[in-house]
Amino acid sequence: MSEAVLSVRDLVTSFPIGDRRVPVVDAVSLAVAPREVLALVGESGCGKSVTAHSILRLVPRPGRIDAGSIRLAGRDVLALPVKEMREVRGRVAAMIFQEPMTSLNPVQTVGDQVVEAIRLHERLSRRAARARAAELFESVRIPDPHERIDAFPHQLSGGLKQRVMIAMALALRPQLLIADEPTTALDVTIQAQILELLRELQREFATAILLITHDLGIVNELADRIFVMYAGKIVEEGGREDVLARPRHPYTQGLLRSIPSLARRDEPLAEIPGVVPPPAAWPAGCRFSTRCPRVIERCHGEMPEMTSLSERQRARCWVVADEVGR
Amino acid sequence: MQNVVVVALLLGAFLTFRMARRNDLWRGAGRELRRRRPLALAVVLVFVVLALLDSISWIGGGSAEDEGNALARHKPRSVIDRLFPADFRERSYSAPLADVEFYGGAPLLHPRSHLLGTDILGRDVLHLTLKGARIALLIGGFTSLIVIPLALLLGISAGYYGGRIDDAVFFLISVLASIPSLLLLIALIMALGRGPVQVCIAMGVTSWVGFCRVVRGESFKLRELDYVQAARALGVSEPRIVWRHVLPNLMHLVVITFVLLFSGLVLSEAILAWLGIGIDGSWGQMIDQARDELSRDPIIWWNLAAASVALFGLILAVNFVGDAVRDVLDPRTLREDR
Numbered sequence: 001m002s003e004a005v006l007s008v009r010d011l012v013t014s015f016p017i018g019d020r021r022v023p024v025v026d027a028v029s030l031a032v033a034p035r036e037v038l039a040l041v042g043e044s045g046c047g048k049s050v051t052a053h054s055i056l057r058l059v060p061r062p063g064r065i066d067a068g069s070i071r072l073a074g075r076d077v078l079a080l081p082v083k084e085m086r087e088v089r090g091r092v093a094a095m096i097f098q099e100p101m102t103s104l105n106p107v108q109t110v111g112d113q114v115v116e117a118i119r120l121h122e123r124l125s126r127r128a129a130r131a132r133a134a135e136l137f138e139s140v141r142i143p144d145p146h147e148r149i150d151a152f153p154h155q156l157s158g159g160l161k162q163r164v165m166i167a168m169a170l171a172l173r174p175q176l177l178i179a180d181e182p183t184t185a186l187d188v189t190i191q192a193q194i195l196e197l198l199r200e201l202q203r204e205f206a207t208a209i210l211l212i213t214h215d216l217g218i219v220n221e222l223a224d225r226i227f228v229m230y231a232g233k234i235v236e237e238g239g240r241e242d243v244l245a246r247p248r249h250p251y252t253q254g255l256l257r258s259i260p261s262l263a264r265r266d267e268p269l270a271e272i273p274g275v276v277p278p279p280a281a282w283p284a285g286c287r288f289s290t291r292c293p294r295v296i297e298r299c300h301g302e303m304p305e306m307t308s309l310s311e312r313q314r315a316r317c318w319v320v321a322d323e324v325g326r
Numbered sequence: 327m328q329n330v331v332v333v334a335l336l337l338g339a340f341l342t343f344r345m346a347r348r349n350d351l352w353r354g355a356g357r358e359l360r361r362r363r364p365l366a367l368a369v370v371l372v373f374v375v376l377a378l379l380d381s382i383s384w385i386g387g388g389s390a391e392d393e394g395n396a397l398a399r400h401k402p403r404s405v406i407d408r409l410f411p412a413d414f415r416e417r418s419y420s421a422p423l424a425d426v427e428f429y430g431g432a433p434l435l436h437p438r439s440h441l442l443g444t445d446i447l448g449r450d451v452l453h454l455t456l457k458g459a460r461i462a463l464l465i466g467g468f469t470s471l472i473v474i475p476l477a478l479l480l481g482i483s484a485g486y487y488g489g490r491i492d493d494a495v496f497f498l499i500s501v502l503a504s505i506p507s508l509l510l511l512i513a514l515i516m517a518l519g520r521g522p523v524q525v526c527i528a529m530g531v532t533s534w535v536g537f538c539r540v541v542r543g544e545s546f547k548l549r550e551l552d553y554v555q556a557a558r559a560l561g562v563s564e565p566r567i568v569w570r571h572v573l574p575n576l577m578h579l580v581v582i583t584f585v586l587l588f589s590g591l592v593l594s595e596a597i598l599a600w601l602g603i604g605i606d607g608s609w610g611q612m613i614d615q616a617r618d619e620l621s622r623d624p625i626i627w628w629n630l631a632a633a634s635v636a637l638f639g640l641i642l643a644v645n646f647v648g649d650a651v652r653d654v655l656d657p658r659t660l661r662e663d664r
Binding site for chain 2: 121
């Protein structure tokens with residue numbers, strides 16, 4: 001594997017709760033290789049979006065990156081001056097957001113917004129940038145790109161808006177595309193189209209994708225590797241096959257069981273009891289210990305380490321560690 | 327000096343117009359505006375033209391020398407002034423198109439030519455009313471020009487950047503909001519003087535708070551919006567985000583505020599005039615002077631009516647146009663077939 005496009009090491013991002021700072025992202029490490037699609041999966045509030053925002057240093061105040069290192073294409077993101085950081089955003093790594101309805105400026109035509117994105121980083125005439133925008137619209141399969149380029153966001157459907165967002169993100173051929181729940185706000189049929197598009201573009205543009213999602217269906221479509229996050233910690237990581245077919249961490253197993261399936265439609269849907277505890281109430285030891293069906297004494301006192309299960313797969317669980325050790 | 331201002335204004339209007347013609351959105355908006363509110367637009371334009379005509383003035387020329395009126399010869403007179411004879415005055419009241427004075431029945435100097443009669447000092451009411459347009463537009467326009475940029479600057483810096491700046495701006499707002507604005511206004515006019523520009527500044531200082539609060543709240547909201555976040559993720563710098571994404575999304579507020587402010591200011595000048603600290607020659611002052619005459623018998627109504635109708639007409643037209651402008655400029659209400 002060549003050098004990673006993105007490598008995050010022991011990232012800690014905290015938010016103030018009451019009078020102390022709580023690490024919402026707690027010592028997360030991950031690396032994305034060129035052209036790889038890495039999925040970061042977890043329930044709402046597990047810290048996956050904060051991780052994504054940390055990578056571009058866009059953590060909303062009063063959040064703060066406290067420790068760790070982030071390297072994007074060889075550059076130390078946390079040490080970059082603001083001006084260079086702006087260069088990195090968009091050019092090295094770009095982001096697509098969850099909500100295409102509100103991610104576009106309502107008073108500018110979509111074309112102008114794509115042109116702005118292009119001209120921000122490249123010295124191009126308005127005309128050339130517009131031609132480039134039209135090309136981009138074509139490559140994200142927007143029908144009638146030359147007409148749609150002059151449309152205002154409210155004149156486009158949600159799916160088309162998300163395509164515009166993708167076009168904008170890909171405008172400068174970034175090496176990494178961070179997709180934060182790219183299909184959550186869309187209809188199921190549109191979801192499938194956007195996923196298909198992302199897969200094709202990932203090949204065409206040879207870009208790596210960090211896919212943030214809570215939807216394991218999407219993960220199966222797109223991801224090469226899967227990282228499962230729970231309460232600020234990576235709890236399991238591995239290749240798509242490993243994690244989806246042979247999940248080892250009880251949390252991952254629970255997540256997979258709670259996907260509705262036609263084959264098991266007579267049985268009641270399995271669920272993980274309880275909800276993700278809020279960051280202020282995270283238990284000492286293993287953070288899943290309050291909901292885990294296989295919890296043992298040790299889980300309550302000590303945070304488990306990552307246990308290697310194979311060359312690619314690792315899980316953070318005492319039970320799994322015991323099984324492997326035996 | 328005044329003529330220079332007029333030329334600058336005309337030049338600015340011309341350049342704005344040319345820029346607007348190049349932009350699709352604005353050109354469409356202009357067409358739509360003419361379609362929706364032709365009458366109100368025409369009324370506003372008439373007032374603007376009157377004000378401009380009254381602003382261009384020079385000394386000498388015209389009928390002044392023929393009349394040998396020493397005062398008129400050394401005073402600059404505007405285009406509007408020159409539409410009337412230089413000594414177009416009577417000794418006191420006269421009714422519209424009358425032959426004789428209202429009291430006493432002495433023959434008039436200019437019989438049957440005072441279309442709207444004369445006031446207590448014998449001045450032609452039509453002439454005064456036309457001249458009032460300039461004062462009204464000055465009150466509304468110039469004060470808005472002070473208020474809106476000030477409120478935008480303070481409101482955006484407070485709402486968008488937050489922190490200490492926000493604290494400071496909010497403190498200022500709270501302090502200003504807790505002083506009765508009429509008292510502050512009177513105090514400022516006492517301190518600054520009673521010239522038109524001074525009164526405008528005083529009114530500006532007391533009326534930016536409301537809009538500033540709105541801008542602050544709106545920028546606060548816009549800062550967190552997805553498209554601002556998305557712009558940041560694309561590497562857009564903060565000043566540029568403010569310029570391209572925050573400010574344009576505040577423009578509809580600016581337009582609405584301008585209209586409300588304009589009418590509000592012109593009307594509140596009438597109240598100032600009633601308190602005796604208005605601007606000389608304003609419609610408010612005309613109304614104030616006409617106050618005593620309502621109790622006379624037979625009633626003297628023409629000067630009150632002329633000033634009120636002019637004031638009412640301008641404000642109504644401005645409100646209609648402003649409402650239409652807001653609809654037209656908001657791309658969300660534009661129709662698809664534009």
